[in-house]
Amino acid sequence: MLINIAEMMTGVGSAIAGIMVAYAMFQNYFPYELRKPLKRYSHKIMNLFYPYIQITFHEYQGDRFERSKAFAAIERYLNANSSKQAKHLQANVVQDSQAIVLTMADNEEVIDEFQGIKIWWDSKHVVPDRQSISFYPRADSSRYFTLTVHKNYRDKITNFYLKHVLDEGKAITVKERQRKLYTNNKSDSWHGYKQTKWSHVMFEHPASFDTIAMEPNKKEEIIKDLIKFSQAKDYYAKIGKAWKRGYLLYGPPGTGKSTMIAAMANLLKYDIYDLELTTVKDNTELKRLFIDTSNKSIIVIEDIDCSLDLTGQREKKKEKTEDEKKEEKDKDPVKAEMKKMEESNKNSQVTLSGLLNFIDGLWSACGGERIIVFTTNYVEKLDPALIRRGRMDKHIDLSYCCFEAFKVLAKNYLDLESHKLFARIENLLEETKMTPADVAENLMPKSAEEDGEACLVRLIKALEEAKVKAEEEAKAKSEEEAKVKAEEQEKLKVEKEKEANGKEDIEINGVVKENGEDSKHSGSNTNVVKENGDVSH
Ligand SMILES: Nc1ncnc2c1ncn2[C@@H]1O[C@H](COP(=O)(O)OP(=O)(O)OP(=O)(O)O)[C@@H](O)[C@H]1O
Numbered sequence: 001m002l003i004n005i006a007e008m009m010t011g012v013g014s015a016i017a018g019i020m021v022a023y024a025m026f027q028n029y030f031p032y033e034l035r036k037p038l039k040r041y042s043h044k045i046m047n048l049f050y051p052y053i054q055i056t057f058h059e060y061q062g063d064r065f066e067r068s069k070a071f072a073a074i075e076r077y078l079n080a081n082s083s084k085q086a087k088h089l090q091a092n093v094v095q096d097s098q099a100i101v102l103t104m105a106d107n108e109e110v111i112d113e114f115q116g117i118k119i120w121w122d123s124k125h126v127v128p129d130r131q132s133i134s135f136y137p138r139a140d141s142s143r144y145f146t147l148t149v150h151k152n153y154r155d156k157i158t159n160f161y162l163k164h165v166l167d168e169g170k171a172i173t174v175k176e177r178q179r180k181l182y183t184n185n186k187s188d189s190w191h192g193y194k195q196t197k198w199s200h201v202m203f204e205h206p207a208s209f210d211t212i213a214m215e216p217n218k219k220e221e222i223i224k225d226l227i228k229f230s231q232a233k234d235y236y237a238k239i240g241k242a243w244k245r246g247y248l249l250y251g252p253p254g255t256g257k258s259t260m261i262a263a264m265a266n267l268l269k270y271d272i273y274d275l276e277l278t279t280v281k282d283n284t285e286l287k288r289l290f291i292d293t294s295n296k297s298i299i300v301i302e303d304i305d306c307s308l309d310l311t312g313q314r315e316k317k318k319e320k321t322e323d324e325k326k327e328e329k330d331k332d333p334v335k336a337e338m339k340k341m342e343e344s345n346k347n348s349q350v351t352l353s354g355l356l357n358f359i360d361g362l363w364s365a366c367g368g369e370r371i372i373v374f375t376t377n378y379v380e381k382l383d384p385a386l387i388r389r390g391r392m393d394k395h396i397d398l399s400y401c402c403f404e405a406f407k408v409l410a411k412n413y414l415d416l417e418s419h420k421l422f423a424r425i426e427n428l429l430e431e432t433k434m435t436p437a438d439v440a441e442n443l444m445p446k447s448a449e450e451d452g453e454a455c456l457v458r459l460i461k462a463l464e465e466a467k468v469k470a471e472e473e474a475k476a477k478s479e480e481e482a483k484v485k486a487e488e489q490e491k492l493k494v495e496k497e498k499e500a501n502g503k504e505d506i507e508i509n510g511v512v513k514e515n516g517e518d519s520k521h522s523g524s525n526t527n528v529v530k531e532n533g534d535v536s537h
């Protein structure tokens, strides 16, 4: 048996040696010009018997400056689907992602399956052995993926599978992407070598819809609305509308408007552009800022009522004279300086119509998937044109804490789903107004010894105090109102009496005044009794 194997090995060895000798002779003696057509024919013959097709995706194409988006998407897709199969993986920190991403190492193969079709993916890295210094370093080494599939499935693969891979890959990229919070720079820093309209920091807000305290139905509705929007690319294209949606969040301070914006961004994995309108000089700058925003973003204008005088008619305040200004400065130099700074900040020329134009206007044409959010504490102050549907499509009223909202906070802050004190809190929340921010602050344990019950007791105390305060304020307000009303009535009474007296006097003097006609119509030498009792001639 052993002898047989040894004989066989010798046979294989001499066959290989024979092939190598033949190949060397072919390389040396076969005319170069004839080699090419021979290769072509051998390929053709191979293709007759080889039942597979191959598609190649290179990392850099064309100008070789920009990495191919398809390659990047395929890479992400394969990483997600292949890390269990491939034996060699490379660990990378990809740009815009803080997590370590595992990628298929070079010359690895993974097998994917799509609708029962088997697909082979190879990753190749070619580094030419010529020694040269290239101006384009990437041109020398190239990475590519090769897809191999049976030729019977060609249409299915090109029409459906590749789209599926690209979409999945893009979705994974978005999910893994480190999101950013942008703020607009003053236009002075827009020019020069490092021109930036927006500065950014990494966005790492922990807010989510799970932690937002509000009625569950309302919360559910907002989540559904957001998700529907984010998936409605084709729908917006069908109805011929730019793919954007406006939200108006309104409510008293501390009711979770800013928190909700963070939760929206976390839900949809969007960036946030926090636009400070007071630093924008005019409508042109506003437009340029918007054009510079990217897709998948939420553009936020907080406290829109304070940012600008958005009634469209700027109040022209009386300008102070130089003397008056000097006098003010002498009195309180710090205050005067602060006022000056404030005035220069308010120097914005952005108008209501500029803002409306931007919301409706041409910028909508450049890309989509943008959400615009305005927040305000005083919705009634806003111009109706600004908040009409189509501009601000969804109005969300974030109001004082209700019992349902309290339950969310109790679960988040104290891990309590029910407690005997809940009933008392429910009653108190119906009777008095407290913002979720205040409720949350009371629920937060202030020391390691404080347990859930102690926090609930503190909240009850705070609610009771708020109730007493509100009752006192209401009483004082109604007393004030009653006082004002009584004074008005008194004034009216006095006026009526005076009117009656005046009439008598006039009749005594024989003067008749009709519909405000001047007394001279009734006679030039008449004496008229004035209100203060003087007699004029
Ligand atoms: N509905 C809520 N659910 C959970 N936490 C909330 C809620 N509302 C407020 N908070 C808490 O209160 C704090 C302040 O809330 P937030 O800044 O969102 O209020 P706001 O409505 O934006 O106030 P302002 O009008 O002053 O800007 C947040 O840090 C958050 O922890």
Ligand SMILES: [Mg+2]
Pocket: 257, 258, 259, 302
């Ligand atoms: Mg806020």
